[in-house]
Amino acid sequence: xxxxxxxxxxxxxxxxxxxxxxxxxxxxxxxxxxxxxxxxxxxxxxxxxxxxxxxxxxxxxxxxxxxxxxxxxxxxxxxxxxxxxxxxxxxxxxxxxx
Amino acid sequence: xxxxxxxxxxxxxxxxxxxxxxxxxxxxxxxxxxxxxxxxxxxxxxxxxxxxxxxxxxxxxxxxxxxxxxxxxxxxxxxxxxxxxxxxxxxxxxxxxxxxxxxxxxxxxxxxxxxxxxxxxxxxxxxxxxxxxxxxxxxxxxxxxxxxxxxxxxxxxxxxxxxxxxxxxxxxxxxxxxxxxxxxxxxxxxxxxxxxxxxxxxxxxxxxxxxxxxxxxxxxxxxxxxxxxxxxxxxxxxxxxxxxxxxxxxxxxxxxxxxxxxxxxxxxxxxxxxxxxxxxxxxxxxxxxxxxxxxxxxxxxxxxxxxxxxxxxxxxxxxxxxxxxxxxxxxxxxxxxxxxxxxxxxxxxxxxxxxxxxxxxxxxxxxxxxxxxxxxxxxxxxx
Numbered sequence: 375x376x377x378x379x380x381x382x383x384x385x386x387x388x389x390x391x392x393x394x395x396x397x398x399x400x401x402x403x404x405x406x407x408x409x410x411x412x413x414x415x416x417x418x419x420x421x422x423x424x425x426x427x428x429x430x431x432x433x434x435x436x437x438x439x440x441x442x443x444x445x446x447x448x449x450x451x452x453x454x455x456x457x458x459x460x461x462x463x464x465x466x467x468x469x470x471x472x
Numbered sequence: 473x474x475x476x477x478x479x480x481x482x483x484x485x486x487x488x489x490x491x492x493x494x495x496x497x498x499x500x501x502x503x504x505x506x507x508x509x510x511x512x513x514x515x516x517x518x519x520x521x522x523x524x525x526x527x528x529x530x531x532x533x534x535x536x537x538x539x540x541x542x543x544x545x546x547x548x549x550x551x552x553x554x555x556x557x558x559x560x561x562x563x564x565x566x567x568x569x570x571x572x573x574x575x576x577x578x579x580x581x582x583x584x585x586x587x588x589x590x591x592x593x594x595x596x597x598x599x600x601x602x603x604x605x606x607x608x609x610x611x612x613x614x615x616x617x618x619x620x621x622x623x624x625x626x627x628x629x630x631x632x633x634x635x636x637x638x639x640x641x642x643x644x645x646x647x648x649x650x651x652x653x654x655x656x657x658x659x660x661x662x663x664x665x666x667x668x669x670x671x672x673x674x675x676x677x678x679x680x681x682x683x684x685x686x687x688x689x690x691x692x693x694x695x696x697x698x699x700x701x702x703x704x705x706x707x708x709x710x711x712x713x714x715x716x717x718x719x720x721x722x723x724x725x726x727x728x729x730x731x732x733x734x735x736x737x738x739x740x741x742x743x744x745x746x747x748x749x750x751x752x753x754x755x756x757x758x759x760x761x762x763x764x765x766x767x768x769x770x771x772x773x774x775x776x777x778x779x780x781x782x783x784x785x786x787x788x789x790x791x792x793x794x795x796x797x798x799x800x801x802x803x804x805x806x807x808x809x810x811x812x813x814x815x816x817x818x819x820x821x822x823x824x825x826x827x828x829x830x831x832x833x834x835x836x837x838x839x840x841x842x843x844x845x846x847x848x849x850x851x852x853x854x855x
Contacts, residue, residue, distance in 0.1 A: 375685055375754060375755050375814075375816055376816065377818060377821045378760050378761065378821040378824060378825070381820045381821045381824055382820060382821070396645065396658075399637070399640075399658050399676070399681065400637060400640035400658055401681070402637065402638060402661060402681070402682060402683040402815070403682060404678060404681065404682045421818060422815070422817060422818045423818035423819050423820060424818075425606075425641050426605075426640035429640070429641065429644045430645050440641070440819075441818070441819030441820075442606060442819055443811055443816075443817030443818040443822045444812030444817075445808040445811045445812060445822050445825070445826060446809055446812050447812060448819070448822055448826055449830075452826075452830075458819060459607060
């Protein structure tokens with residue numbers, strides 16, 4: 375299953391990539407592959423923008439606008455402001471949602 | 473290091489406060505703690521006793537898991553963060569990192585029977601690994617802190633910890649290594665694959681690394697879509713009953729029930745359509761927008777109900793228009809909420825959907841109000 379086409383903010387700078395392959399390990403949707411010591415994006419639409427690859431890319435070759443793909447969280451942020459978040463972490467007293 | 477089984481009968485110790493090591497497993501404050509029912513004893517380590525964890529789930533555990541799937545019970549279902557032993561681990565045994573949501577912890581321990589490993593439970597405020605990683609509580613800072621607080625480098629001789637792959641949005645492996653000397657190995661997504669992952673020399677196959685979203689996966693998530701919707705349903709019902717019962721002479725009970733019934737039933741159908749049917753049928757739609765999937769399902773439900781079940785039918789044209797307009801839109805809105813439960817929707821996409829869907833929903837609501845007002849004016853005008 376895939377979500378909307380051509381909206382994903384993921385990008386990879388091959389120049390900075392050192393081919394460590396960690397992005398292929400952390401991605402839950404198999405978006406990356408490595409060939410000739412360089413990572414490349416195989417299926418951009420499969421990306422869910424969780425940000426695992428960006429956080430674990432030591433040379434900083436990967437950028438993505440990380441966030442929660444959750445309508446309730448985004449609606450809440452539209453009403454109350456702030457970054458969309460499901461408040462899963464319980465850092466306030468609101469009910470967690472996931 | 474050796475396992476010290478709790479004296480029989482277990483009830484003699486389990487459930488009562490005991491003093492455990494101040495730096496190891498669970499009593500970092502030095503306070504006596506209650507040994508939980510899922511522990512089979514204490515386990516001696518160089519840093520003092522830690523809890524030894526059972527790998528079998530009890531009936532109580534399974535009942536609690538059911539409540540997690542259906543109610544807000546899950547909001548307060550935790551284990552104490554810290555170090556735990558499974559089997560008879562030694563200083564060369566693997567360390568599996570997990571979250572302190574008891575359901576996550578249970579999924580992990582139930583899949584590692586017969587293994588000798590350490591469990592390092594992070595404080596994720598009772599939230600599962602993936603959600604907590606997204607928020608950063610299952611995170612680099614917490615892992616670094618926890619490795620230090622349980623004195624992991626004294627307990628084990630090697631320098632590796634296995635973090636579930638879904639923890640990666642919160643854990644920056646190279647920063648953990650830089651701060652603690654421990655290497656982070658990202659294990660498979662599912663705990664059931666841990667054994668093969670370790671046996672293969674800490675290598676996960678592509679299948680172990682990709683997140684499935686099967687029909688069953690979706691089905692177990694739906695109660696927590698239906699529940700919140702049904703909590704709002706009494707308000708919807710109240711508005712419907714007041715609307716239909718409202719007369720110049722006051723509120724008429726008979727009119728309220730008779731006139732309101734088709735709408736009350738349609739409301740239930742919209743919940744079932746948006747929160748149950750759409751999630752289940754998710755891959756069958758030829759398009760990807762959740763709002764559209766929910767709308768089509770809602771429309772189909774309204775059509776089926778109107779044509780086949782007399783109780784859903786309303787003779788009035790205005791009310792009929794409201795039915796066809798409002799209830800598919802409600803189903804669409806509920807289906808959009810499911811984006812928060814899926815394993816594959818991203819923020820940019822949901823944002824795009826909302827930019828189109830919110831103005832449309834608002835328009836539908838406004839038109840509904842106008843149509844209902846017209847109906848009421850007509851109705852009162854013709855006694």
